[in-house]
Amino acid sequence: MPHRETTLTEFIIREQRRFPHATGDFTGLLNYIRLACKRISFVVGRGALGGATGAAGSANVQGETQMKLDVLSNDIFLRTNEYGGHLAAMASEEMDEPYVVADPELRGKYLLAFDPLDGSSNIDVNVSVGSIFSVLKCPEGVTEPATRHFLQPGTQQLCAGYAVYGPTTMLVLTLGNGVHGFTLDRGFGEFILTHPDMRIPEDTREFAINTSNERFWEPPVKRYVEECVAGRGGPRGADFNMRWIASMVAEVHRILIRGGLFMYPRDTKDPAKPGRLRLMYEANPMAMIVEQAGGAASTGRGRILEVQPEGLHQRVPVILGSRNEVERIERYHRETDEGLDQPYSSPLFKERSLFTQ
Numbered sequence: 001m002p003h004r005e006t007t008l009t010e011f012i013i014r015e016q017r018r019f020p021h022a023t024g025d026f027t028g029l030l031n032y033i034r035l036a037c038k039r040i041s042f043v044v045g046r047g048a049l050g051g052a053t054g055a056a057g058s059a060n061v062q063g064e065t066q067m068k069l070d071v072l073s074n075d076i077f078l079r080t081n082e083y084g085g086h087l088a089a090m091a092s093e094e095m096d097e098p099y100v101v102a103d104p105e106l107r108g109k110y111l112l113a114f115d116p117l118d119g120s121s122n123i124d125v126n127v128s129v130g131s132i133f134s135v136l137k138c139p140e141g142v143t144e145p146a147t148r149h150f151l152q153p154g155t156q157q158l159c160a161g162y163a164v165y166g167p168t169t170m171l172v173l174t175l176g177n178g179v180h181g182f183t184l185d186r187g188f189g190e191f192i193l194t195h196p197d198m199r200i201p202e203d204t205r206e207f208a209i210n211t212s213n214e215r216f217w218e219p220p221v222k223r224y225v226e227e228c229v230a231g232r233g234g235p236r237g238a239d240f241n242m243r244w245i246a247s248m249v250a251e252v253h254r255i256l257i258r259g260g261l262f263m264y265p266r267d268t269k270d271p272a273k274p275g276r277l278r279l280m281y282e283a284n285p286m287a288m289i290v291e292q293a294g295g296a297a298s299t300g301r302g303r304i305l306e307v308q309p310e311g312l313h314q315r316v317p318v319i320l321g322s323r324n325e326v327e328r329i330e331r332y333h334r335e336t337d338e339g340l341d342q343p344y345s346s347p348l349f350k351e352r353s354l355f356t357q
């Protein structure tokens, strides 16, 4: 047979064939997730032509302003995936409580957690945004799923992925057997396997962090960034580059393509929030993808995937990307906690800054 490209549908069917007892349910679910991402890609791509730019005039459970496309994308994810009949319930950044599939006859055996449109502050300025998703098994015997059934550590995820809506739309997926990237062929409307077995280089000279929060960072993060910024003449003996897109999907995608480090660490901006990013539908799926690609994902003090969730919208510090840099920052956290990194752990350090020594 002549060689031709592999579509996402074919890829999923091939994966299913590795499990002789598979019922096809999971394959069906992935097909609906893929359809939801295609629909969102279409409305995002229409921009102002679709009349969906601008604020929705509402706020989500975190008190953040919702954009019209946040609300629309959430609706697309819910409606498309409910129809498939593979899910018992869905949880999203945009909803306080999980949505339980209304018709008990249509309730399936999986749970889906998602962020329908990550990085939505970028929508109106035409910069990449994305959707993030995580699939969990609904615990055996549960017919009325609730928040507590979602609170499983990231190690329990069956599948994680994201779609990035940028110059091209790509869907990047892991089923626990490596990470594979598919590009949407807009001509015939199918995702094509273009990036098989994506791997994150162990080393990098590129980091991403919002430095406007510098005064709120903990000493190990200040130390790390200060050493990078010091460049060739500093302790790292090398010049570093910095990026900040303010869209986690786009940052993780860059890291999968060419390596790098992404941080939204714990800070003291709001003591009630140990970080900005949400565990269930941002940090966990991205951590699974990054680990499956050979990288590392940490809170600074442990593996993200091992955090026991306590709430649907719980926040967590996130440090992920090239393995050797993540491990270095974990070491800096340990040294701070043990008081071994003077002057970084001394109160005097709090007076210093990246820009004023």
Ligand code: F6P
Residues within 6 Å of the ligand: 118, 119, 120, 121, 210, 246, 247, 248, 249, 264, 276, 277
């Ligand atoms: O809410 C998630 C998110 O939009 C991420 O995609 C992104 O990395 C971050 O928030 C941006 O935060 P900030 O507004 O502080 O740059």
